[in-house]
Amino acid sequence: MDLLRRVALASALLLACPATPASAATNWTVAAGTARGRTASGTISAPATVTAACSGLTTPIVVSWSAVAHATTYTVYKSTGGGAYTSAATINAPTTSWSYSPPGLLQSYTFEVTASVGSNWVSGMSGPSASRSITVLLVCT
Amino acid sequence: MESSNRANRRRLKIVGALLGALMAAITATAATNWVVGLASGSSGQSQSATITNLTITASSSPSVSNQLYPGGSGDVVVSIANPNAFPVTITAFSLPSNTTYAAAYSDAALSNPVAGCAAATPSYVTWNYATGSSGTNHTLTSPLTVGANGASNNPLVVTLTNDAAMGSSAPAACAGVHFSMPALSGVTATGGAATSTTSPATDSWTS
Numbered sequence: 001m002d003l004l005r006r007v008a009l010a011s012a013l014l015l016a017c018p019a020t021p022a023s024a025a026t027n028w029t030v031a032a033g034t035a036r037g038r039t040a041s042g043t044i045s046a047p048a049t050v051t052a053a054c055s056g057l058t059t060p061i062v063v064s065w066s067a068v069a070h071a072t073t074y075t076v077y078k079s080t081g082g083g084a085y086t087s088a089a090t091i092n093a094p095t096t097s098w099s100y101s102p103p104g105l106l107q108s109y110t111f112e113v114t115a116s117v118g119s120n121w122v123s124g125m126s127g128p129s130a131s132r133s134i135t136v137l138l139v140c141t
Numbered sequence: 142m143e144s145s146n147r148a149n150r151r152r153l154k155i156v157g158a159l160l161g162a163l164m165a166a167i168t169a170t171a172a173t174n175w176v177v178g179l180a181s182g183s184s185g186q187s188q189s190a191t192i193t194n195l196t197i198t199a200s201s202s203p204s205v206s207n208q209l210y211p212g213g214s215g216d217v218v219v220s221i222a223n224p225n226a227f228p229v230t231i232t233a234f235s236l237p238s239n240t241t242y243a244a245a246y247s248d249a250a251l252s253n254p255v256a257g258c259a260a261a262t263p264s265y266v267t268w269n270y271a272t273g274s275s276g277t278n279h280t281l282t283s284p285l286t287v288g289a290n291g292a293s294n295n296p297l298v299v300t301l302t303n304d305a306a307m308g309s310s311a312p313a314a315c316a317g318v319h320f321s322m323p324a325l326s327g328v329t330a331t332g333g334a335a336t337s338t339t340s341p342a343t344d345s346w347t348s
Contacts, residue, residue, distance in 0.1 A: 036197065036198060036199050036219075036321050036322050036323070036324055036325070037197070037199055037200075037217035037218060037219035037301065037305075037322040038199035038200060038201065038205070038217065038218050038219075038249070038251060038319060038320065038321060038322065039205055039208075039209060039215050039216060039217045039218070039243070039266070039305040039319070039320045039322060040204075040205040040208050040209065040215070040249075040318070040319045040320065041208055041209040041210065041215070041245075041266075041307065041311075041315055041316055041317060041318055041319075041320070042208035042209065042210055042316070042317065043316045043317040044210075044316065070210045070213070072212070117210050117211050117212070118210070118211020118212055118307075118308075118309040118310065118311055119211070119309055119310050120211070120310065120311060120312050120313045121210070121211055121311070121313055121315075121316050122313070
């Protein structure tokens with residue numbers, strides 16, 4: 001009878017505690033589904049302007065460009081004597097200039113710059129800078 | 142002897158009745174935990190009420206202000222519909238793992254996939270603050286209440302500020318596109334009377 005009394009007491013206690021009504025605030029854990037959202041990515045643009053200036057009458061040539069939003073690095077391309085552009089330097093943002101000391105005389109140089117973000121996003125080429133030359137008298141013009 | 146057997150049968154009946162009452166009480170208590178699916182068309186049911194799924198879908202409007210760039214974070218726009226006859230207040234989102242990636246589309250309607258920036262490529266676009274484990278909960282800065290079915294602010298359009306992330310190795314094909322975010326694992330919500338959040342809304346989780 002002891003056992004019966006204990007079971008009866010436990011039952012009475014449990015029944016005395018009402019369950020939470022369905023209309024009451026209740027925490028729901030919502031199961032997995034196909035719920036999604038939309039996001040969008042931007043693009044990386046090339047520097048709008050690139051300049052090449054003589055720093056005084058002699059070398060080096062200082063190449064400068066306008067900053068690009070979100071860019072992490074810039075790559076400077078150089079053309080010698082109107083030839084194809086080749087990579088000359090990679091500069092980390094926010095720096096937006098690079099100094100170049102030409103190795104030879106009587107050559108003209110133009111520069112273009114690309115901007116990059118991350119390891120794979122690269123802008124197109126900027127427009128070319130003005131042409132700079134080093135004369136036989138080591139004067140930058 | 143016979144009276145003893147009769148007494149035993151009576152005890153067994155009483156014990157059975159009491160156990161039945163216990164089971165009923167336990168079942169009623171369990172009804173407080175409701176499980177509701179997110180997928181469109183499916184539904185969950187508890188002992189005390191039937192709850193129809195919330196539906197969370199991508200929204201093409203408003204436009205995304207903070208766009209994604211490699212190594213950065215961006216906004217996510219969602220539309221949350223509540224087909225139930227009572228408001229639902231969402232307090233947290235449960236995210237898939239940080240290796241579950243979004244797929245890219247060339248249009249805001251997310252209908253034209255972009256080759257070279259698929260979920261399997263991968264795009265390296267994930268939910269921000271997702272971890273290596275699926276199902277981690279991320280509490281919203283402010284709770285979101287979606288009105289009852291047919292009420293105003295249902296569906297509720299929400300911009301989740303900077304809750305998408307793009308890895309620095311994202312392919313070049315992932316520039317200038319739209320993404321369908323990976324499916325959420327779930328949300329934590331509360332049902333019952335509450336003032337609905339005005340749509341469109343802005344919210345976020347920050348950890």
